Amino acid sequence: MKKTVLRSYAKLIARAGVNIEKGQDVVIVADLGQPDFVRMLVEECYRAGAGAVTVDWAYQPLTKLHVRHQSVKKLSAVEKWEEEKMQHYVDTLPCRIYLDSEDPDGLKGINSQKMAKGRQGRYKVMKKYRDQMEGKYQWCIAAVPGKAWAKKVFPDLSPARAIEKMWEVILSCSRVDDDPIKAWQDHNADLAARCEYLNGLHIRELRYKASNGTDFTVGMIPQGEFRGGCDTSLTGHTFNPNIPSEEVFISPMKGKAEGIVYASMPLSYQGQLIENFSVRFEGGKAVEVKAEKGEELLKQMISMDENAAYLGECALVPFDSPISNSGILFYNTLFDENASCHLALGAGYIDTLKDYGKYTLEECHEMGINDSMIHVDFMIGTADMSIDAVCEDGSIVPVFRDGNWAF
Numbered sequence: 001m002k003k004t005v006l007r008s009y010a011k012l013i014a015r016a017g018v019n020i021e022k023g024q025d026v027v028i029v030a031d032l033g034q035p036d037f038v039r040m041l042v043e044e045c046y047r048a049g050a051g052a053v054t055v056d057w058a059y060q061p062l063t064k065l066h067v068r069h070q071s072v073k074k075l076s077a078v079e080k081w082e083e084e085k086m087q088h089y090v091d092t093l094p095c096r097i098y099l100d101s102e103d104p105d106g107l108k109g110i111n112s113q114k115m116a117k118g119r120q121g122r123y124k125v126m127k128k129y130r131d132q133m134e135g136k137y138q139w140c141i142a143a144v145p146g147k148a149w150a151k152k153v154f155p156d157l158s159p160a161r162a163i164e165k166m167w168e169v170i171l172s173c174s175r176v177d178d179d180p181i182k183a184w185q186d187h188n189a190d191l192a193a194r195c196e197y198l199n200g201l202h203i204r205e206l207r208y209k210a211s212n213g214t215d216f217t218v219g220m221i222p223q224g225e226f227r228g229g230c231d232t233s234l235t236g237h238t239f240n241p242n243i244p245s246e247e248v249f250i251s252p253m254k255g256k257a258e259g260i261v262y263a264s265m266p267l268s269y270q271g272q273l274i275e276n277f278s279v280r281f282e283g284g285k286a287v288e289v290k291a292e293k294g295e296e297l298l299k300q301m302i303s304m305d306e307n308a309a310y311l312g313e314c315a316l317v318p319f320d321s322p323i324s325n326s327g328i329l330f331y332n333t334l335f336d337e338n339a340s341c342h343l344a345l346g347a348g349y350i351d352t353l354k355d356y357g358k359y360t361l362e363e364c365h366e367m368g369i370n371d372s373m374i375h376v377d378f379m380i381g382t383a384d385m386s387i388d389a390v391c392e393d394g395s396i397v398p399v400f401r402d403g404n405w406a407f
Contacts, residue, residue: 001167006037009142009171010044012180012243017140018095019239022049025094029056031101033146038099050095060106060271067115075114076121086129093137093235100141103148104331107271115270116300123305123373131361135351138239143170143334152331173244173323173335184230184240191228194248197407198226198399202392206252206314206399208341210385212262216281218314218343219256221368223354226250226316234357246323246338249315251348253368255284257311261343265329265336265379267294273331274298279345279378285309286345302345307372313344319383319403333377341381341400346374 014020026045030038038055045053067075107115145166147159154162175183208216228248232238258281266275274294279286286309289298302309317340318324324339348369350356356364365371387400398406 001164001171003040005171005176006040006167007044008180009174009176010037010041011047012174012176012184013041013097013140013142014044014048014050016181016184017142017240017243018097018138019237020045020048020050020095020138021237023051024049025092026050026053026097027056027089027094028053028097028099029058030099030144031146032057032059033101034099034144037144041097041099045097054094058102060102063115063271064107064110067110067118070118072114072117072121075118078122078125083125083129086126090129090132093133095137095239096139098139098141100143100332100334101146101149102271103146104152104268104273105271106148110271112270112272112297112300116304120304120373127373134361135234135356137235138233138237139241140239140243141241141334142174142243143332145170149332153328169326169328173326173338175244184243188229188240191245191248194405195226195228198248198389201389201397203389204392205256205390207388207390208259208261208380208385209387210262210380210382212264212382213278214259214261214380214382214385216259216261217257218311219253219284220250221253221353223367224250224252224352225354227349227352231351242334242338244323244335244338246321247315247317247342249313249349249352251350251352251369252311252314253284254307254310254348254370255368257281257284261380263378263380264340264382266331267376267378268331268333269294269297269301269376272297277378281311284311301374301376304346304374305372307370308346308374310345310370310372311343312346312348312370312372312375313342313377315342315344315377316387316400317341317381318400318405319381319385336379337377339381340379341385341387342377342379344375344377346370346372346376 042053145163150162150166230240260280262278277291280288286302350364383403385403389397389399
């Protein structure tokens with residue numbers, strides 16, 4: 001891949017993704033597979049005015065070793081220096097960039113129960129710091145090709161060609177063309193117009209139906225608003241949290257979801273695949289899950305804490321969209337969620353409440369935003385999906401027909 005094109009991508013992430021303010025620190029979380037691009041991105045962050053850029057490296061084989069050899073007590077421990085580091089982030093609010101390239105099967109065979117207990121223990125300590133930063137900083141998730149991920153998506157290609165092909169599709173889906181920043185401005189304007197229309201309907205319920213058996217109703221928060229594309233932090237900084245992004249989304253009312261949904265794509269969760277699964281809801285809660293592959297992992301996921309089985313997001317994505325039209329199954333939520341309507345189990349987004357900055361985090365949760373240690377998107381969109389909106393005045397307005405926008 002030409003360095004000039006990769007440079008444009010790095011610039012897009014730094015300037016339109018997190019939109020670094022002069023002197024603001026940046027934390028980049030990345031796997032080991034693309035060090036040259038990470039170096040390029042660090043350079044672009046400095047060019048954008050970053051004060052200091054830190055890279056936290058991740059490596060799945062090391063994660064497997066840690067879980068295998070450490071005790072649950074050790075995996076759960078949060079050291080004093082880690083708390084001091086988190087407090088520093090609370091005080092300074094650095095931008096955070098996540099470069100996703102991990103192997104969808106990279107943690108296959110791991111003791112998932114042991115790993116989950118470790119995460120649960122750490123979450124109890126780290127939550128207070130994360131809550132203090134909620135909505136106050138810029139963040140962006142983008143992707144670079146890892147070798148194992150590329151071979152999973154393109155198994156018939158050589159490793160080198162698979163990585164090159166992955167770069168091509170990542171850059172295309174991310175709108176990295178002659179002027180990617182202008183392309184994102186135009187795209188965000190379209191998403192904003194769709195949000196404006198949906199918010200004007202004053203929706204109280206969304207009803208989903210598809211021929212695969214999905215028959216599902218979910219309730220909305222009266223103060224809820226649809227969002228999509230760029231966001232604005234409570235500190236007044238605009239940013240694009242996902243590159244790519246095709247979704248318009250909202251956080252539903254906790255406790256208001258009934259019916260069953262069938263996944264339309266596999267889900268890669270904690271480095272393992274869950275395939276051909278369904279989730280049934282009663283009283284807003286996932287009360288039954290079934291899967292041909294990874295059912296125990298799915299059950300473990302919805303029991304991570306007391307609210308993990310409730311919904312945190314409803315996202316609308318047309319079947320006729322760039323990522324869907326590529327015909328590629330990415331085995332990666334960042335891409336697959338932007339090819340399909342999806343739901344998320346776990347934490348909701350406080351910024352989907354109108355004037356959310358006026359409320360405390362506790363008040364946002366009392367209004368119906370779910371609070372959980374997980375937020376896991378899973379895809380339910382199909383070519384024949386229909387979605388109707390039940391509005392405040394009792395009218396029913398079509399939102400999706402045959403998998404695409406009805407307006």
